[in-house]
Amino acid sequence: MPVMPDFELLRPDSAEAAVALHASRPASRYLAGGTDLLPNLRRGLADTATVIDLGGIAELAGIRVDADRVHIGAGTTLAALAAHPGIAAELPALAQAALAVAGPTHRESATLGGNLCLDTRCRYYNQSTPWREANHYCMKLEGDVCRVAPKSKRCYAAFSGDVAPALLALDAEVDIVGTNGRRTLALAEFYHDDGMRWLALDRGELLAAVRVPLAPGWSSGYEKLRIRGAIDFPLSGVAVALARDGERLAGLRIACTGVSSRPERIEGLDALVGQPLDDAALAQLEKLVLRGIQAMETTTASVPYRRKATPILARRLVTRLWTEAA
Amino acid sequence: MKSVLRITVNGRAREDAVAANALLLDYLRDGLGLTGTKQGCDGGECGACTVLVDGRPRLACCTLAHSVADGTVETIEGLAHNGRLSRLQRAFHEHLGTQCGYCTPGMIMAAEGLLRTEPRPDRDTIRTALAGNLCRCTGYVKILDSVEAAVQAGEEAA
Structure with missing residues (x-):
């Protein structure tokens, strides 16, 4: 593996100071847990003259459970997120998704914000420099053709974070700090369907916190498809939030990961709400999930497999939550 | 710099x-x-x-x-103090948890981290805690046996 490029390392103690430092240095990158950025820097997938380490910013850490919502600092580690009793009890999809990321040692470093901003992944991009060079590079870095879809004008690298679909299903919003102050976005607005520009962050903006509403009567879960039981990124991941009222579905939100350039919230599920969750409804649900995803040849698992497996993953999870809510 | x-x-x-x-x-x-x-x-x-x-x-x-x-x-x-192996090191040595030895320091440190927060983990908990550590000799059974033996040794010492 090549050596780490040279860079200047800065450790600000507030979000505002971090944003100001970023603005003063044109080529800088924010560093959180480091499990994504540091290997990418060494593999030549990222380059920077300045690294701004966010680890010393107190505001970014911590979980606060209020009466109607949970506030989570973006610097909270995935291990802390998965182990928090309030999260596990109130927002099981979030705890399950945090626990599904990589392995336990990664989760001690990796942060919520880092997982939400995870670089998109592709079998043609996450390779060594000699490999990519021999393949004449790709659009995402140094090349001009998307190897997954050569006629395409855009990059199809897949968003592969586990936590984002859980937070989409839970209707979360994010707090962003920039040089012009703070703003709040629905998490669904935080992502673009583009493997090269998948985050709706302006230059130098920093993801500071996530807020998740508490919805009494709703249950949730996350299921992930991968080859090994640990470390692997998702071939496909599905998060579901569901409310049941007697024999009728009172609410349903589904989001997927690994099968599109952004975490994908499935559209059209409102048609199922108010109905019983019978075979016809489940068949319709599978159709809607399939319509909402765009699996491409970004992983070693085939596209037909992921197109078949993702709706079934959703159907199983919805059925489980429905049964448990009885 | x-x-x-x-x-x-x-x-x-x-x-x-x-x-x-x-x-x-x-x-x-x-x-x-x-x-x-x-x-x-x-x-x-x-x-x-x-x-x-x-x-x-x-x-x-x-x-x-x-x-x-x-x-x-x-x-x-x-981990060793005055030439005396730690509980986990001794267990890896005695239960053949080490083959080529390359993964062993990582395995032992990950297991050490687990035992400090959970002194009596069951085998599934040990498996989960070591899920981020690969053994290229694929000697996982002996590794899990070793950590279990260290847990038992700790219980006997307590």
């Missing part, structure tokens, strides 16, 4: 001039000569570089040395 890193390594407070881009792994191995911490995949995929930072198992290849400034780092070299 180097700057001063204040850090405690295996119980000893240190101040060293360390480059901004130095990984914790490079600092331990090249700076301090603590080569017990292994460099495996170098990208967070194998767990051979697992060390304890403030008591928690972390990947030294995915951590900048300066990011753990003012913290406490423990490596495999810090």
Whole structure:
């Protein structure tokens, strides 16, 4: 593996100071847990003259459970997120998704914000420099053709974070700090369907916190498809939030990961709400999930497999939550 | 560019001039000569570089040395005291948890991190705690046996 490029390392103690430092240095990158950025820097997938380490910013850490919502600092580690009793009890999809990321040692470093901003992944991009060079590079870095879809004008690298679909299903919003102050976005607005520009962050903006509403009567879960039981990124991941009222579905939100350039919230599920969750409804649900995803040849698992497996993953999870809510 | 890193390594407070881009792994191995911490995949995929930072198992290849400034780092070299192996080291030795030995420091440090928060884990909990550590000899059964034996030894000693 090549050596780490040279860079200047800065450790600000507030979000505002971090944003100001970023603005003063044109080529800088924010560093959180480091499990994504540091290997990418060494593999030549990222380059920077300045690294701004966010680890010393107190505001970014911590979980606060209020009466109607949970506030989570973006610097909270995935291990802390998965182990928090309030999260596990109130927002099981979030705890399950945090626990599904990589392995336990990664989760001690990796942060919520880092997982939400995870670089998109592709079998043609996450390779060594000699490999990519021999393949004449790709659009995402140094090349001009998307190897997954050569006629395409855009990059199809897949968003592969586990936590984002859980937070989409839970209707979360994010707090962003920039040089012009703070703003709040629905998490669904935080992502673009583009493997090269998948985050709706302006230059130098920093993801500071996530807020998740508490919805009494709703249950949730996350299921992930991968080859090994640990470390692997998702071939496909599905998060579901569901409310049941007697024999009728009172609410349903589904989001997927690994099968599109952004975490994908499935559209059209409102048609199922108010109905019983019978075979016809489940068949319709599978159709809607399939319509909402765009699996491409970004992983070693085939596209037909992921197109078949993702709706079934959703159907199983919805059925489980429905049964448990009885 | 180097700057001063204040850090405690295996119980000893240190101040060293360390480059901004130095990984914790490079600092331990090249700076301090603590080569017990292994460099495996170098990208967070194998767990051979697992060390304890403030008591928690972390990947030294995915951590900048300066990011753990003012913290406490423990490596495999810090486990034995006066030539006496730790409970986990002894169990790995006696139950053949070590084959080629390359993954062993990472396995032991990950298991050490587990035993500090959960002194009596069952086999599934041990499996989960070691899920980020690969053994290229595939000697996983003996590794799990070794950690279980260390847990038992701890119970007998208690």
